[in-house]
Amino acid sequence: MAEATWQLTEELDPTSEVMSLQMGPSHPATHGTIKFNLKLDGEKILNCDVEIGYLHRGFEKMCEQRTWNHVVPYTDRLNYASPLINNVAFALAAEKLLELQVPDRCQYIRMIMSEVSRITDHLTCLGMSATEAGAISVGFYMLEARETLYDLVTAVTGARLTVSYDRVGGVTQDLPEGFADQVRRAFTAIRQILADCDKLLSKNRIFIERMSGIGVMSKEDAISYGVTGPLLRASGVAYDVRKAQPYLFYDRMDFDVPTGTQGDNYDRFTVRFEELRQSMRIIEQALTQLPPGPVRVDDPHITLPQKKDVYGNIEGLMNHFKLVIEGVKIPRGEVYLSVEGANGELGFYLVSDGSGRPYRVRVRPPCFFGMAALGHMLKGYLISDIITTFGMINMIGGECDR
Amino acid sequence: MAETGLIAKVEAACPGKITESSSQHGNETVVINRDDALDVLTTLKDDPQFAFNLLADLTAVDFFGQEPRFEVVYHLQSVGLNHRLRVKIRVPEDEATVPSVSSLWKSANWLEREVWDMFGIRFADHPDLRRILMYEEFRGHPLRKDYPVQRRQPLVEERDPVNDPWPKR
Numbered sequence: 262m263a264e265a266t267w268q269l270t271e272e273l274d275p276t277s278e279v280m281s282l283q284m285g286p287s288h289p290a291t292h293g294t295i296k297f298n299l300k301l302d303g304e305k306i307l308n309c310d311v312e313i314g315y316l317h318r319g320f321e322k323m324c325e326q327r328t329w330n331h332v333v334p335y336t337d338r339l340n341y342a343s344p345l346i347n348n349v350a351f352a353l354a355a356e357k358l359l360e361l362q363v364p365d366r367c368q369y370i371r372m373i374m375s376e377v378s379r380i381t382d383h384l385t386c387l388g389m390s391a392t393e394a395g396a397i398s399v400g401f402y403m404l405e406a407r408e409t410l411y412d413l414v415t416a417v418t419g420a421r422l423t424v425s426y427d428r429v430g431g432v433t434q435d436l437p438e439g440f441a442d443q444v445r446r447a448f449t450a451i452r453q454i455l456a457d458c459d460k461l462l463s464k465n466r467i468f469i470e471r472m473s474g475i476g477v478m479s480k481e482d483a484i485s486y487g488v489t490g491p492l493l494r495a496s497g498v499a500y501d502v503r504k505a506q507p508y509l510f511y512d513r514m515d516f517d518v519p520t521g522t523q524g525d526n527y528d529r530f531t532v533r534f535e536e537l538r539q540s541m542r543i544i545e546q547a548l549t550q551l552p553p554g555p556v557r558v559d560d561p562h563i564t565l566p567q568k569k570d571v572y573g574n575i576e577g578l579m580n581h582f583k584l585v586i587e588g589v590k591i592p593r594g595e596v597y598l599s600v601e602g603a604n605g606e607l608g609f610y611l612v613s614d615g616s617g618r619p620y621r622v623r624v625r626p627p628c629f630f631g632m633a634a635l636g637h638m639l640k641g642y643l644i645s646d647i648i649t650t651f652g653m654i655n656m657i658g659g660e661c662d663r
Numbered sequence: 664m665a666e667t668g669l670i671a672k673v674e675a676a677c678p679g680k681i682t683e684s685s686s687q688h689g690n691e692t693v694v695i696n697r698d699d700a701l702d703v704l705t706t707l708k709d710d711p712q713f714a715f716n717l718l719a720d721l722t723a724v725d726f727f728g729q730e731p732r733f734e735v736v737y738h739l740q741s742v743g744l745n746h747r748l749r750v751k752i753r754v755p756e757d758e759a760t761v762p763s764v765s766s767l768w769k770s771a772n773w774l775e776r777e778v779w780d781m782f783g784i785r786f787a788d789h790p791d792l793r794r795i796l797m798y799e800e801f802r803g804h805p806l807r808k809d810y811p812v813q814r815r816q817p818l819v820e821e822r823d824p825v826n827d828p829w830p831k832r
Contacts, residue, residue, distance in 0.1 A: 633772065
């Protein structure tokens with residue numbers, strides 16, 4: 262290490278030793294491959310150096326070798342707790358480069374599926390964190406709630422996790438029949454489960470003492486570290502990309518942005534918990550407003566033609582061939598577009614050189630910034646606080662390490 | 664969201680330091696020289712009419728075969744005023760160094776480490792410029808366009824799982 266980041270202070274017993282402890286990279290209490298190089302005084306953390314990169318797969322390099330639509334399955338594997346939001350963000354950025362307006366129904370479907378994904382992501386984060394803090398039944402309840410949503414996702418996309426639902430210019434298929442009813446049934450179940458979890462946790466002294474006043478981060482530090490999403494809102498800044506720079510039709514939706522006051526783990530938990538309810542509100546409003554119509558643009562240079570044209574006439578066959586082999590031709594240019602991911606601002610910076618392949622794909626992974634701030638958040642707390650604080654950052658290896 | 668005239672305001676606040684500016688797809692971009700980088704970025708962060716308190720992203724693009732080869736790209740965001748700006752610095756390959764902004768934004772620390780790791784661009788006065796995603800033994804910088812996609816640098820010898828499923832004793 263280039264700098265000595267811990268010093269012996271007067272409060273330390275001069276006879277005591279500073280212990281170095283390496284926690285991870287494969288530790289049973291951290292969900293995700295991550296290493297903490299700790300300097301400890303007893304149980305107190307003097308310094309925590311976080312090492313990431315164990316799940317680096319060269320996402321950005323891979324994207325440069327493929328056509329634009331081939332990138333979509335890779336984005337599934339960024340934040341695999343909310344793959345649909347990644348799909349939407351990439352498709353929106355590519356469409357902005359094309360200056361393409363996709364049909365309204367497609368925008369609404371994207372918004373609904375993004376919010377479904379946000380709920381699954383938050384349920385994963387909250388359930389796992391509660392489990393790690395000892396409330397294991399809450400973890401099971403939340404996984405049960407998540408399962409009802411995965412059923413929805415499966416009905417729409419055909420897969421639980423590797424959904425690849427969006428394309429440049431639209432989505433792969435329309436919502437299935439009876440989708441609204443299925444959502445209604447799922448939400449009734451989820452609301453019941455959330456009420457149960459609320460009862461289990463909100464007056465639970467063990468849980469509150471594990472979470473409250475732990476991992477505190479001030480507003481200024483949070484912004485300086487580039488932390489966004491629930492972590493920033495828990496610190497008291499009502500910054501939400503859906504409100505600040507509305508994309509899709511979020512400007513037509515009525516929802517609240519919950520904020521915290523302390524900036525501790527308990528606030529992070531409650532902010533996420535409240536966002537579950539807000540996401541359900543958005544989905545219910547979007548379902549009532551959902552207009553009929555096509556779900557992708559009808560442009561042979563961008564979306565695949567109908568199968569009957571591919572097999573029935575030469576133009577259809579040519580268009581299909583050109584799109585599959587050469588890909589969508591996106592004009593030269595660059596764009597940065599961000600959406601509100603489940604963990605914060607998820608940004609795509611795309612550079613196109615006019616060929617069918619991206620010249621550069623850069624992802625702004627929200628949890629990368631949370632991980633950068635983790636060492637700062639943990640200073641002065643105990644070893645056991647690592648687990649809850651790390652859980653609340655909700656680091657997803659696929660996204661953080663790319 | 665893109666406030667009209669943001670570029671004009673930046674040019675007025677940093678006279679003669681903006682070498683190029685453009686606006687595409689609602690993203691406003693200014694290009695600055697490396698020597699002015701700290702001055703301009705400090706102004707953008709501290710001047711209340713800009714107040715870019717969030718460094719949303721810091722990355723680089725390798726324009727292999729062009730001169731200067733690299734572009735270091737900053738995406739700034741103001742949480743209070745809700746506007747965005749992209750700032751670019753072009754650096755040549757033989758002198759790929761830019762001043763570190765980790766004293767202005769704490770998020771720059773890890774972001775600059777990543778750009779160093781992936782592109783081999785150095786950041787002067789960075790407190791701790793180590794690799795972040797790759798391991799220390801790794802040679803080269805994978806996101807450079809002249810780094811072959813197929814090159815492998817395994818730390819332990821790779822085995823053929825079909826023909827040689829178990830290690831030799």
